[in-house]
Amino acid sequence: MPLPAKAFQRWLHGIAPDTSMADVCRLSKVKRTTLAQQLVRGKVAEATVVSISRAFNVDPVASLAYFDTYRDLAGPLIPPRQEELVSQIATADLLREVIARTVPGADGAADSEGGVPEAGARRAVEEWELDLTPHATSVKNWVDAIDDGELRHRVSAATGIAPQNYSAQLTANRLAPEVAIATSRAAGVGLTSGLIASGLITEAEGGWPPGARRAALDRLSDGTLTALAGDRLQALGRTLRRQEQDQEQTEKIWENLG
Amino acid sequence: MIEILQWTTLAACAAAAIWRIPSFSQKKNRSLFYIFALLTLAILLSIKGPYAAIDGLLGGMNVANLLLRFIIFAAIYFMGIRIARGFGDNAGLNLIRGRSGVLVLGLVSVAMVILFALMDSEGSSAGMAAVSAKDARNAALVEYYGAAGRAYPAYVCVAILPGLLRAVGSTLPAQLRISALLMSIGAIAIPLSLLFPVIPPAAGFLRFIINYTAILCFVGGFVLIWVAKGRAARKQPAGRRHPAARA
Numbered sequence: 033m034p035l036p037a038k039a040f041q042r043w044l045h046g047i048a049p050d051t052s053m054a055d056v057c058r059l060s061k062v063k064r065t066t067l068a069q070q071l072v073r074g075k076v077a078e079a080t081v082v083s084i085s086r087a088f089n090v091d092p093v094a095s096l097a098y099f100d101t102y103r104d105l106a107g108p109l110i111p112p113r114q115e116e117l118v119s120q121i122a123t124a125d126l127l128r129e130v131i132a133r134t135v136p137g138a139d140g141a142a143d144s145e146g147g148v149p150e151a152g153a154r155r156a157v158e159e160w161e162l163d164l165t166p167h168a169t170s171v172k173n174w175v176d177a178i179d180d181g182e183l184r185h186r187v188s189a190a191t192g193i194a195p196q197n198y199s200a201q202l203t204a205n206r207l208a209p210e211v212a213i214a215t216s217r218a219a220g221v222g223l224t225s226g227l228i229a230s231g232l233i234t235e236a237e238g239g240w241p242p243g244a245r246r247a248a249l250d251r252l253s254d255g256t257l258t259a260l261a262g263d264r265l266q267a268l269g270r271t272l273r274r275q276e277q278d279q280e281q282t283e284k285i286w287e288n289l290g
Numbered sequence: 291m292i293e294i295l296q297w298t299t300l301a302a303c304a305a306a307a308i309w310r311i312p313s314f315s316q317k318k319n320r321s322l323f324y325i326f327a328l329l330t331l332a333i334l335l336s337i338k339g340p341y342a343a344i345d346g347l348l349g350g351m352n353v354a355n356l357l358l359r360f361i362i363f364a365a366i367y368f369m370g371i372r373i374a375r376g377f378g379d380n381a382g383l384n385l386i387r388g389r390s391g392v393l394v395l396g397l398v399s400v401a402m403v404i405l406f407a408l409m410d411s412e413g414s415s416a417g418m419a420a421v422s423a424k425d426a427r428n429a430a431l432v433e434y435y436g437a438a439g440r441a442y443p444a445y446v447c448v449a450i451l452p453g454l455l456r457a458v459g460s461t462l463p464a465q466l467r468i469s470a471l472l473m474s475i476g477a478i479a480i481p482l483s484l485l486f487p488v489i490p491p492a493a494g495f496l497r498f499i500i501n502y503t504a505i506l507c508f509v510g511g512f513v514l515i516w517v518a519k520g521r522a523a524r525k526q527p528a529g530r531r532h533p534a535a536r537a
Contacts, residue, residue: 274461278460278461278462278463281377281378281457281460281462282462282463282466282522284375284376284377284378285376285377285462285466285515286515286519286522287376288319288372288375288376289319289322289372289373289376289512289515290318290319290515290516290519
């Protein structure tokens with residue numbers, strides 16, 4: 033649920049008392065027309081608050097916690113789980129890690145016997161950085177990572193969102209902020225995780241320690257990593273194939289009926 | 291009320307036909323222009339005033355009504371093929387173009403011509419109401435003649451319906467699915483017209499509503515596709531949606 037305009041005005045006054053709306057928009061790169069429309073409708077998007085917070089060097093999570101809906105964000109933060117961290121690593125990065133571990137690097141030639149270089153050799157090829165959150169399937173991967181089998185039911189019971197609408201959000205890699213929080217709550221994980229997965233805030237803003245994802249990746253055994261990367265590839269393949277089929281079908285429609 | 295519906299449908303079809311003129315001159319899907327030109331003509335012939343005028347030219351024997359039926363057949367034949375092709379429905383395409391489709395079209399056409407010849411068709415009247423009122427024999431003939439005229443469009447619509455419903459439930463872009471939904475409504479409404487004989491005369495207006503709504507749904511479905519295509523062509527192919535912006 034977007035934030036009430038009145039509370040937003042109060043909050044904005046708190047962080048930028050002497051700044052005109054035009055300057056707020058200029059600094060935060062929120063479109064003026066967008067903000068004006070949100071204010072007229074009385075519903076301000078969470079993303080607006082986050083953008084403005086960043087522009088004024090205020091912690092976005094603390095800003096969200098200013099609003100009643102997100103009050104719980106102010107509470108103590110549960111640290112991210114291993115599975116959550118791994119779920120927020122892009123598929124391409126997982127694959128890169130698989131390659132880095134299996135192909136002996138420059139220094140890894142010595143221990144190519146098993147095909148898997150030892151930790152020391154692994155470090156040598158590890159100069160690359162993980163891509164920033166979120167990735168193309170981050171929302172669905174996150175929910176899958178924390179799902180105990182009943183999570184979706186609990187979320188839809190708690191929020192009143194129909195299960196198929198929830199699934200549709202996940203597939204579209206979208207998650208409304210309040211649904212993200214409800215999901216976190218239903219799974220008993222940190223409340224910021226879903227906001228990170230949906231791209232509303234960065235992992236640092238969400239309180240994930242720097243390098244946490246990298247460390248989680250390093251903790252994965254070769255077998256787990258490879259299986260996980262395989263699952264991701266398979267899911268990606270299915271999605272791509274469906275997109276290709278839809279594209280083909282759409283072109284057929286253009287061609288015959290357009 | 292019914293007049294408004296008739297003229298609205300006429301205007302919609304005429305507008306659709308005009309919309310196709312640029313594509314027609316560029317030789318793109320010319321049959322769509324013919325479909326809408328035929329439909330426009332068909333609707334014109336189903337409205338009292340224009341019908342009387344045209345039938346008068348043709349000798350005042352209601353030949354215009356027979357002409358109207360064949361115009362509808364032609365329009366629905368081409369439209370069915372286009373839609374089945376567009377939505378990748380080979381089964382539907384075969385039902386229309388294959389042996390059974392040709393058989394149904396042939397039988398219905400022959401039956402219609404024979405029935406027309408048997409009745410005393412003197413005296414122009416839209417929908418042959420005046421002919422039907424002459425005596426019981428003519429009334430029965432008009433009824434069967436009308437049923438035959440509705441049978442072929444119903445057959446084509448039943449043939450394309452499964453493909454359309456599949457498209458509605460697919461993961462295609464929303465506009466195309468809405469378009470398929472509109473066409474599905476049309477394809478359901480037209481076979482319903484076979485039930486016309488059991489509609490009580492008091493509710494006769496239902497006939498008009500079903501017929502013209504069906505046509506409007508098809509026109510709407512096509513227009514939606516053209517609009518969507520225009521939009522898709524204008525904007526760059528959208529990349530995968532990436533949620534929210536990063537700092």
